[in-house]
Amino acid sequence: xxxxxxxxxxxxxxxxxxxxxxxxxxxxxxxxxxxxxxxxxxxxxxxxxxxxxxxxxxxxxxxxxxxxxxxxxxxxxxxxxxxxxxxxxxxxxxxxxxxxxxxxxxxxxxxxxxxxxxxxxxxxxxxxxxxxxxxxxxxxxxxxxxxxxxxxxxxxxxxxxxxxxxxxxxxxxxxxxxxxxxxxxxxxxxxxxxxxxxxxxxxxxxxxxxxxxxxxxxxxxxxxxxxxxxxxxxxxxxxxxxxxxxxxxxxxxxxxxxxxxxxxxxxxxxxxxxxxxxxxxxxxxxxxxxxxxxxxxxxxxxxxxxxxxxxxxxxxxxxxxxxxxxxxxxxxxxxxxxxxxxxxxxxxxxxxxxxxxxxxxxxxxxxxxxxxxxxxxxxxxxxxxxxxxxxxxxxxxxxxxxxxxxxxxxxxxxxxxxxxxxxxxxxxxxxxxxxxxxxxxxxxxxxxxxxxxxxxxxxxxxxxxxxxxxxxxxxxxxxxxxxxxxxxxxxxxxxxxxxxxxxxxxxxxxxxxxxxxxxxxxxxxxxxxxxxxxxxxxxxxxxxxxxxxxxxxxxxxxxxxxxxxxxxxxxxxxxxxxxxxxxxxxxxxxxxxxxxxxxxxxxxxxxxxxxxxxxxxxxxxxxxxxxxxxxxxxxxxxxxxxxxxxxxxxxxxxxxxxxxxxxxxxxxxxxxxxxxxxxxxxxxxxxxxxxxxxxxxxxxxxxxxxxxxxxxxxxxxxxxxxxxxxxxxxxxxxxxxxxxxxxxxxxxxxxxxxxxxxxxxxxxxxxxxxxxxxxxxxxxxxxxxxxxxxxxxxxxxxxxxxx
Numbered sequence: 001x002x003x004x005x006x007x008x009x010x011x012x013x014x015x016x017x018x019x020x021x022x023x024x025x026x027x028x029x030x031x032x033x034x035x036x037x038x039x040x041x042x043x044x045x046x047x048x049x050x051x052x053x054x055x056x057x058x059x060x061x062x063x064x065x066x067x068x069x070x071x072x073x074x075x076x077x078x079x080x081x082x083x084x085x086x087x088x089x090x091x092x093x094x095x096x097x098x099x100x101x102x103x104x105x106x107x108x109x110x111x112x113x114x115x116x117x118x119x120x121x122x123x124x125x126x127x128x129x130x131x132x133x134x135x136x137x138x139x140x141x142x143x144x145x146x147x148x149x150x151x152x153x154x155x156x157x158x159x160x161x162x163x164x165x166x167x168x169x170x171x172x173x174x175x176x177x178x179x180x181x182x183x184x185x186x187x188x189x190x191x192x193x194x195x196x197x198x199x200x201x202x203x204x205x206x207x208x209x210x211x212x213x214x215x216x217x218x219x220x221x222x223x224x225x226x227x228x229x230x231x232x233x234x235x236x237x238x239x240x241x242x243x244x245x246x247x248x249x250x251x252x253x254x255x256x257x258x259x260x261x262x263x264x265x266x267x268x269x270x271x272x273x274x275x276x277x278x279x280x281x282x283x284x285x286x287x288x289x290x291x292x293x294x295x296x297x298x299x300x301x302x303x304x305x306x307x308x309x310x311x312x313x314x315x316x317x318x319x320x321x322x323x324x325x326x327x328x329x330x331x332x333x334x335x336x337x338x339x340x341x342x343x344x345x346x347x348x349x350x351x352x353x354x355x356x357x358x359x360x361x362x363x364x365x366x367x368x369x370x371x372x373x374x375x376x377x378x379x380x381x382x383x384x385x386x387x388x389x390x391x392x393x394x395x396x397x398x399x400x401x402x403x404x405x406x407x408x409x410x411x412x413x414x415x416x417x418x419x420x421x422x423x424x425x426x427x428x429x430x431x432x433x434x435x436x437x438x439x440x441x442x443x444x445x446x447x448x449x450x451x452x453x454x455x456x457x458x459x460x461x462x463x464x465x466x467x468x469x470x471x472x473x474x475x476x477x478x479x480x481x482x483x484x485x486x487x488x489x490x491x492x493x494x495x496x497x498x499x500x501x502x503x504x505x506x507x508x509x510x511x512x513x514x515x516x517x518x519x520x521x522x523x524x525x526x527x528x529x530x531x532x533x534x535x536x537x538x539x540x541x542x543x544x545x546x547x548x549x550x551x552x553x554x555x556x557x558x559x560x561x562x563x564x565x566x567x568x569x570x571x572x573x574x575x576x577x578x579x580x581x582x583x584x585x586x587x588x589x590x591x592x593x594x595x596x597x598x599x600x601x602x603x604x605x606x607x608x609x610x611x612x613x614x615x616x617x618x619x620x621x622x623x624x625x626x627x628x629x630x631x632x633x634x635x636x637x638x639x640x641x642x643x644x645x646x647x648x649x650x651x652x653x654x655x656x657x658x659x660x661x662x663x664x665x666x667x668x669x670x671x672x673x674x675x676x677x678x679x680x681x682x683x684x685x686x687x688x689x690x691x692x693x694x695x696x697x698x699x700x701x702x703x704x705x706x707x708x709x710x711x712x713x714x715x716x717x718x719x720x721x722x723x724x725x726x727x728x729x730x731x732x733x734x735x736x737x738x739x740x741x742x743x744x745x746x747x748x749x750x751x752x753x754x755x756x757x758x759x760x761x762x763x764x765x766x767x768x769x770x771x772x773x774x775x776x777x778x779x780x781x782x783x784x785x786x787x788x789x790x791x792x793x794x795x796x797x798x799x800x801x802x803x
Contacts, residue, residue, distance in 0.1 A: 046264035047462075076131040077097055084139055084207055086120060091135060094118060105129065111135075119172045141171050141209040150215040154186060158214075159684060162186055171201075171209055183213060191259025194218030194297040195570045222248030222258050223300030230306045233281070242275045243268035260300040265289055268304075276308065277345035281308025282375065282382060312343045315374065315381035319355075321388040322635065323367065328388065331355055335386065343382045353385065357427045366393045366423065394424040397452035403464040405442055411499040412462060414523055415439065424449075424458050431565065437466070441494050443467035447553060469494040473505075473631035485509030487616040499523070501532075513539040530560040536576075544707045545694045547587035549594075550678060551579040574629070575599075578678050589752065590707055594677040600637040604629025612649065617770075619657045631679075638671040654721075655733070661716040663687065668710065674746045679707025683743050684791070686798050688780035690716055690739065690762025697792035698745025698755040704789065707746065707753060723767070731770035738763045740785070753788045761785040 006791035078099055080088035097103075098109040102568040108126055115124045115137070122329050123138040145167055148156050163179040165171065178199045187195035195218050200211035226247055228236045240247070245268050245750050248258040256590050257264070269286045276284035287305040294301060314337050319328040334354040336347045354370045359367045367392040374383030397419050412418075415435040417428040433447040444465035447479035489505035501520040507513065520532035534556040542550055554576025562568050580594045606627030611653040612618040644664045652658050670673045718737040726732055745755030764781035779796040786792060 027528065032364075034678075038543035046556055061268060063415055067743050075133050077631065078133045079129075080135045080137065082139070086137075086139060087141070091115065091137060092742040095135070097133065101134075104496070119170060119174075121774070128551070130697075139207060141203075141207045143167055143169050143171050143211055144204055144208040145213045147210065148517045149212055149213060150217065153190065153192070154219055159183060159186065171211070176211065180378045183215065187217065189261070191220050191222070191261070192218055192770060193221040193260070193293060193300075219298050221260060221293070221297065222299050222563075223260060224248065224294060224301055226302045226304075226374050228306060230287070230431075232306055233279075234275075239272065239275075239304075240643040245269050248299065259304075261289055262291075263300070265291060272304065272306065274345070278346065280311045280313065280342040280619050281309050282343065285309075286459040291727055310377075312375070312380045312382045313378060314339050314341050314343050315379075315383035316385075317383070318385045318387060319388070323364070323388060323390050326358040326359070326364070326367075326388055331358060331388075334358060337384055348384065351386065353427070353430075357389070360425055360427045366391045368426075376467060392456070394456055394458050396420055396422050397454075399460045399462060401462045401464070401645065403466065405466055406462075406497040406500070407466060407494060410524055410526075411439075411441075411494075412436065412464065412495065414528070416462075418460065428462070434464070439494075439499070441466065441499070473612050483510075487515065503762060511541040511544075515691075524559070528562055531558070542694075543582070543584055545682070545692075546579050546591055546677075546707070547703065548591050549582040551581065552678075554600075555656045566609050566611055568608045568610065570608070570627075572604050572606075572629075573633070574602045574604070580678065586703060588705040588707065588743045590700065591705055596678060598637060598678075599635040599677075600631050601630045601635035602637070603633060604630035604641075612647075618647070618659075620649055620650045620651050622646070632670055637676060637679065639667055639669050640666040640676055641665075643681075655720075655722040657720045659716075659718045659720075661718070663714045664712070666711045668747065675710055680710060681712055681743075682706060682708045683712050683714070683741070686738055686760070686796070688741060688760075689737065689779050689796060690792060690794075691760070691786070692793050696741075696760055696786075696791070697743040697754050699789050701752050701754050709745050710745045710747055711744040714739065714740060720768075733768050734787050735768065736763075736765050737779075739781075754787075756787050758787065760787070760790070 011277065031765075075097065076099065078092060078095070078097075080091045083091065086539070094111065094114040096107040096114065112126060113125055115121055115135075120140055121137045122140050125136040127134045127136070143165055146160070146163065146165055148159050151159060160166075161184045164175050165179055165674035180199060183197045184195060187193075196216040198212055198214045198216075198328035200212040202212060202428065204210060205382070221515055223736045224247070226240055226245065226383060228239050231239060244257055245261070245264050246258045251709050255708075266289075268290050272286055273284060287307055289305075290303045292297075292301045292303070305508070317335060317337055317339050319332050319335060321328045334351060335350045336354070337344070348371055350373065355369045356367070358418075359369075368389050370387050370389060372385040372387055374385070375381075378385070396418050399413065399416060399418070401409050404412060413427050416432045417435070418425065418432060429447060431451070434504075436442065436445045436447070442464040444463075446461075446463045448461050448463070450461060452459050470491060471489070471493075473487065473489045473491070485507060485699055486509070487505065487507045489503065491503040491505075493501050495502050499522050501518070501522070503516070503518045504516075505516050507515075513618075515537045519533040520530060522530045536552070536555070537553045542548055554574060556572055556574045558570060558572040560568060560570035576599070578600065580591070580596065580599045583591055583595055604627060606625055608623070608625040610623050612621040612623050624644075624646045626642075626644040629639065631637040631639050631641075645662065647661045649657055649659045665681045665692075666676050667679060667681070682695075683690035683697050684695035685693035694708065697709040698707040699705065700707060716737060716739045718735055720733050720735045721732075723734045724730050740759060741761075742757055742759060743755075745756050746753055762781045762783045762784070762785075764779060765776060768778075769776045777796075777798045779798075780794060782794060783790070783792045783795065
């Protein structure tokens with residue numbers, strides 16, 4: 001950059017002023033170290049396109065000192081040289097010096113700073129030519145294009161949204177450096193701390209440039225090790241299972257929690273605090289959580305320093321009410337914290353929820369339940385007094401929804417258990433948030449309140465962050481019942497943002513082919529009624545089981561609605577065509593009699609009470625359903641069928657869940673005789689482990705073909721346990737089970753049929769692996785009570801969750 005000629009000094013008195021005025025220009029010209037600026041690009045210039053690194057231009061505050069400018073000389077003119085796009089008047093508007101004023105070093109310096117601060121110029125030189133002040137500028141180029149190279153993990157549009165420099169904007173090095181920092185921050189947030197960004201400048205004619213950010217993404221920076229310091233009551237292995245961040249390993253190729261994330265680290269601190277409070281360590285605190293990047297910059301070392309403190313038991317427990325109409329003795333049964341037990345913050349919060357919900361059901365909308373804690377450090381006890389107080393009478397003024405780009409507002413509002421004008425209820429607000437999470441339309445749901453326009457008004461803010469709701473699935477595996485199998489499916493759970501669900505799926509296996517199309521409108525006619533229709537085609541090879549092939553094709557329109565938050569009823573109509581074909585020679589007489597095509601027209605209903613904490617992987621709560629259907633509204637089939645199922649899950653301890661399940665089925669012909677072969681219950685397989693599919697029940701005495709059952713009763717006891725020496729993040733759990741039941745074959749006795757209503761039972765153990773491709777189940781059952789004609793098995797592999 002050229003030097004600045006800055007003449008300064010004090011004027012001499014008398015004649016010296018006149019003499020110095022004559023010789024000053026000559027002296028200044030001789031002493032000024034003029035370095036010409038780089039030649040600016042001119043319009044129409046044609047030259048080779050070059051790729052060079054971004055020059056390191058010093059900031060305006062650090063510009064080199066300019067040569068002095070003599071004072072006392074009047075500026076008669078100001079000339080601007082070097083402008084191409086910028087009007088010279090624009091340059092003059094930033095100058096602190098004016099025509100008619102004398103040369104002054106301070107004003108010249110101020111003018112230089114003002115011009116550099118605009119960001120429009122790469123260089124500015126101010127010099128004196130006689131009584132004319134010459135301002136020579138080199139304009140910053142205009143950006144023609146911004147490109148990214150080497151970015152495979154992050155798309156161009158994501159990077160473009162974060163960078164400041166855009167096409168047709170003015171290039172400055174400061175902005176380039178800022179964009180480099182932003183790009184690096186994006187990669188760090190995605191777990192790539194070894195990423196490097198090198199900006200390149202490509203010069204073009206007419207003072208234009210292309211900016212190319214050459215990105216070296218580098219490997220994903222994982223978590224090499226997680227250490228805990230100060231923990232005595234819980235091992236490092238147990239605490240690693242508590243936090244969300246996990247150590248990197250080869251088998252976690254689909255995991256996302258094994259990369260460093262500062263926000264996740266803060267969440268891990270909170271998870272540790274909750275874990276210790278859950279187990280009675282009231283004084284626990286995390287002293288520090290440090291993440292250190294190793295020298296290779298490919299992994300982090302996380303270190304948590306904790307102070308556990310003493311463990312506390314529950315002291316005296318009481319329930320009081322300041323509301324005269326509420327008798328606290330009627331609510332004491334809801335208290336889950338017991339005197340003498342280890343203190344648990346979870347049980348305290350569960351007690352508050354239970355009492356609040358019970359009071360809300362009784363019509364007390366403006367009631368608060370506050371725990372009063374009495375800590376005794378000497379005895380290490382926590383006394384708890386639950387106080388029922390009358391809270392402020394607050395009504396919902398409005399509900400504001402943000403973050404839903406694709407999902408319609410009404411899809412969110414219909415899940416809210418509060419509406420504008422309702423009395424505010426904390427329990428209903430929490431239920432609303434849970435309902436929104438259950439939709440699985442959003443990756444984040446935050447429901448908060450803020451004061452309304454008046455003291456007795458509140459505004460509910462619902463902030464959501466949408467996630468992908470479309471699924472394309474491919475799968476392959478092996479099932480004991482169906483043999484080798486492959487699946488493909490397309491599913492959209494939020495069709496057009498209306499909350500509708502559409503799915504198309506196909507399963508092809510050695511013994512079973514199935515094709516399904518399903519559509520569901522969860523709020524039919526804007527009412528809390530789910531309407532849908534299913535189309536299906538199923539082909540089964542039952543030659544090994546019963547010496548025939550079976551095909552069914554049909555459709556099922558259905559309606560379902562919530563009676564309460566837990567109770568639900570479903571209505572359906574089924575029209576299907578069943579075919580029994582490809583009967584083997586030597587098949588049972590009963591199978592041959594079922595050959596041909598039958599049409600079934602049936603109407604059915606189901607009642608379900610669902611209090612499970614999860615339908616996918618339940619650990620607490622219970623579920624009960626009862627239903628049935630009647631066939632005979634046209635078609636060939638005439639029967640009455642009833643079915644009942646129940647399940648209860650109880651968390652004995654962390655990772656230890658005990659469950660009891662029952663399954664009861666009953667079917668009878670309405671036209672006399674036995675029920676058709678394809679309408680009976682074939683008990684076994686996943687339904688009754690230890691027996692093959694259709695292995696428990698009536699069987700042809702001569703051919704040993706399975707003939708099915710017209711009723712059955714089954715029960716299961718199961719205890720899930722963690723697998724020793726395997727970390728929880730493997731997703732593998734173990735279980736021990738015992739199953740038993742009764743089967744009742746054909747209502748018409750026949751000497752050619754082997755059947756018995758004796759009790760059958762099996763015991764065994766199994767493993768479940770929550771793999772990246774779904775839940776895989778391995779069972780090793782041993783039948784201990786069986787009939788001689790039953791078909792048994794000692795190993796079974798399957799997919800899915802059992803209810």
